[in-house]
Amino acid sequence: MTKERSVSETMSYPGDLGNVVDRAIKSAHGALSNRQHEDGHWVFELEADATIPAEYVLLEHFLDRIDPEKQKKIGVYLRRIQGSHGGWPLYHDGDFDISATVKAYFALKAIGDDPEAPHMRRARKAILARGGAERTNVFTRIQLALFGEVPWDAVPVMPVELMLLSRKAYVSLWNMSYWSRTVIAPLLVLGAYKPLAKNPKNIHVPELFVTPPAQVKDWIRGPYRSHWGRFFKYLDSVLRKIEPHFPKKTRKKAIKKAIAFIEERLSAGGLGAIYPAMANVVMMYRILGVSDNDPKVVQAWQSIQDLLIEKNGEIYCQPCVSPVWDTGLSGLAMLEAATGPKAVEREETFKNLKKSASWLRDRQILDVKGDWAINTPHLRPGGWAFQYENDYYPDVDDTAVVGMLLHRLDPEENKEAIERAREWIIGMQSTNGGWGAFDIDNDLDFLNQIPFADHGALLDPPTVDVSARCVSFLSQLGHPEDRAVIEKAITYIRKEQEPSGSWFGRWGTNYIYGTWSALCALNIAGVDHQDPTILRAVEWLESVQREDGGWGEDCASYEGAAQGVYKQSLPTQTAWAVLALMAVGRRDTEAVKRGIAYLTKEQDEKGEWNENPYNAVGFPKVFYLRYHGYKQFFPLTALSRYRNLESSNSGRVEFGF
Structure with missing residues (x-):
């Protein structure tokens, strides 16, 4: 498809898009709220x-x-x-x-x-x-x-x-x-x-x-x-x-x-x-x-x-369960919907999210030095695991997402949990400036050549998507003394950009996910929206938008297929794409409006979205995942962000996600 379209070709969204979005947010917020457990957490099928x-x-x-x-x-x-x-x-x-x-x-x-x-x-x-x-x-x-x-x-x-x-x-x-x-x-x-x-x-x-x-x-x-x-x-x-x-x-x-x-x-x-x-x-x-x-x-x-x-x-x-991840991401979606001049159910939402915060604080790992400590024996624990209970193996991606949620909810009430998470994440940065999911400098690539490792995934090296989340968290906190850590990570992210302008998504499918992660991080870290790195990424994202306004990507992109391409648009990847573009000041572009319109049109009568294709990866070429929650909370986040930025004069998303 060509990048250049006439105005008539791109205006595939209703004239009252704002009202349509408001209704979609209210419906999606109610649907996601109904899936919250009484103790405050969410968990979806994996x-x-x-x-x-x-x-x-x-x-x-x-x-x-x-x-x-x-x-x-x-x-x-x-x-x-x-x-x-x-x-x-x-x-x-x-x-x-x-x-x-x-x-x-x-x-x-x-x-x-x-x-x-x-x-x-x-x-x-x-x-x-x-x-x-x-x-x-x-x-x-x-x-x-x-x-x-x-x-x-x-x-x-x-x-x-x-x-x-x-x-x-x-x-x-x-x-x-x-x-x-x-x-x-x-x-x-x-x-x-x-x-x-x-x-x-x-x-x-x-x-x-x-x-x-x-x-x-x-x-x-x-x-x-x-x-x-x-x-x-x-x-x-x-x-x-x-x-x-x-x-x-x-x-x-x-x-x-x-x-x-x-x-x-x-x-x-x-x-x-x-x-x-x-x-x-x-x-x-x-x-x-x-x-x-x-x-x-x-x-x-x-x-x-x-x-x-x-x-x-x-x-x-299931291969495992993902309640901490689901709760962090669902909480951020609900929070986005419940903020701004047109907030949905603000008081009720914040009351329920306080329960989520309490549930998450209870699961922060503060007294177990897991396997990560073999490389950093003097670092205090402070992370979250992906699952209900996995104290030896917290991961920095979950920790960054939960940290961002707790900081947005109430930085004072959650101060101690946030600070322990900040300390742990900083201590988990690898030598090259990036972060792996569970370990530091876990990158002895020759180990992937042993006969046992024919899946090629014996290691946990730094990746852009995880690193971007850490940059987002630390930048959102805004401690001046963390700037050197952030700059080192930004240098790593810049080096990892693909020739196309995209970024590889290690834990989500695929280049759309990686590019969304990187652009959110570069934005909150203060990188100029006209920076060549950002402009190349924007150009790539817009080039793979589909005719119906959405985005989709095949898991085959992990196996050499075209980046950012699929035979149909998907709610999850459309949400990632519009969130990425809005993060770098493109909220009012035709690409974003068409993506938002696609999301409103694909929402069902229950306020939810449906998609069958898988949206994540365990090991590229070997093991893939379908997070059933992604198609619910990411579109809600994107629609709410679009609505909330309408009243913003800065053109810059103020949070790291």
């Missing part, structure tokens, strides 16, 4: 692809803890999301993914689906046409090894003795990301014992292999991302020969160390509060002979059950 519910099915079969009713409803969900290509994608309407498809097929067969049923035949044909189950990723081959479908030789060597290595040893768990540490620690114990699933129904999938597993000569093969890949491939070959001869005493010590690491971090939220780690813990306890009635096992199992979502006769398993 959906991934077929792999997590499929893994849950197989977990029940591994343990022989099969719940037929749950399995039946998971089967309904898995069949519904099968793609037209015969397999299962990693996100809505995505391309075939062999690893997701193998897991889904295996799970459906375990549930009881006839392998000759049409949907199973289509899946099997698609798998075989792409090289068979032997070409799946490492985590899928581990799942297959647990059921005896492939030999353990199909899995890269990851000796449990890794638990004994300190941070100074480069190939150390302490140099990996938080999610890698929590997933790997119990997995190392499983790898040491090489157990077989109970598999009471004796379900197997030999029909998914082109080459019989016993005849596969090379499970660990390229393409390699660098010369490190070839080196680690050679190292893997050497370890296969010598690992069986490791001293038994050392192995016993390593297993004990792994168990201690895990149990220190166990909580009602489960290890790391993410499904793969939780499932590995439950399997680990089973092979160690710990009773299912042991309090640790009961708690670990319940943490998994808490992830299940049941509705409309279906069940799926």
Whole structure:
């Protein structure tokens, strides 16, 4: 599409846009208010692809803890999301993914689906046409090894003795990301014992292999991302020969160390509060002979059950939950709607948001030095985790969002919480000026070349979107002594700008998300709106606006597809785009007006928005997410910001979000 349009072409919004916006805000505010829990918090569904519910099915079969009713409803969900290509994608309407498809097929067969049923035949044909189950990723081959479908030789060597290595040893768990540490620690114990699933129904999938597993000569093969890949491939070959001869005493010590690491971090939220780690813990306890009635096992199992979502006769398993994130973002949306000359339900909203603030303050982590402290042992805790309970793993993105909300609500009442968050975030800045999500300087990229890391996401390096949120928070607070920290981060953000003018979105889809994050930060940090960096970003955003006034982006942009482009406009990404443009003084442009008009037209009679495409990412090219709350609170924020800026004379958004 061309950037230049006539006035008649761009005037796709009603003449009384202001009144339409006011009505949309009131309706959306009421809808989001109705979703707030009595204690003040919000939590929305967090959906991934077929792999997590499929893994849950197989977990029940591994343990022989099969719940037929749950399995039946998971089967309904898995069949519904099968793609037209015969397999299962990693996100809505995505391309075939062999690893997701193998897991889904295996799970459906375990549930009881006839392998000759049409949907199973289509899946099997698609798998075989792409090289068979032997070409799946490492985590899928581990799942297959647990059921005896492939030999353990199909899995890269990851000796449990890794638990004994300190941070100074480069190939150390302490140099990996938080999610890698929590997933790997119990997995190392499983790898040491090489157990077989109970598999009471004796379900197997030999029909998914082109080459019989016993005849596969090379499970660990390229393409390699660098010369490190070839080196680690050679190292893997050497370890296969010598690992069986490791001293038994050392192995016993390593297993004990792994168990201690895990149990220190166990909580009602489960290890790391993410499904793969939780499932590995439950399997680990089973092979160690710990009773299912042991309090640790009961708690670990319940943490998994808490992830299940049941509705409309279906069940799926979430990868984790996001109540702190949802509460921070919902609170900011409600606050924006309840401020300004045309505030909606101001008194009632602030009363309810005070409950949100109290709920959030109670969850600030002030007395646990998590894994982040290995790099900053003298830094006081002060962050928030993503989930209900995950004290060892707060993240700076949540902390910045919650800090901005508390500061806007009442800087005096929330003073202590804000200051502790500020101190922690400043202390978490990486050497290059950016921030990672959970760790500092977690960027030893060669670790992504080990055979185990075929997903390429073993690390947690600084990213623009997280860094932008930290800049926004610190700039909103306005402490002069923080300016050096902010300037260092701005330099990092400038360096990371794409040639197109956009920014990559590590945790949200994708370049629209990254560009929204960066422009909000540059604005509140005081960068001139005519700065070339900003002008290039604005030009890019306007160039990818769709004819209907909205914006959309395909998750395929993580896989090399065009930036900022999709076959339809989406409420979430339209909201990000107009928020980005308004942040840098473009509130009254045709692009913003058309985007706002799109949002009002797409709102349903309940005051909400609907979209099926995924809007976030766990690991690019491997694992994607759909935040069900995004399509509700981001459009409300955008509409309210548009209304509130009408009475502003500065042309600059005064807050960091």
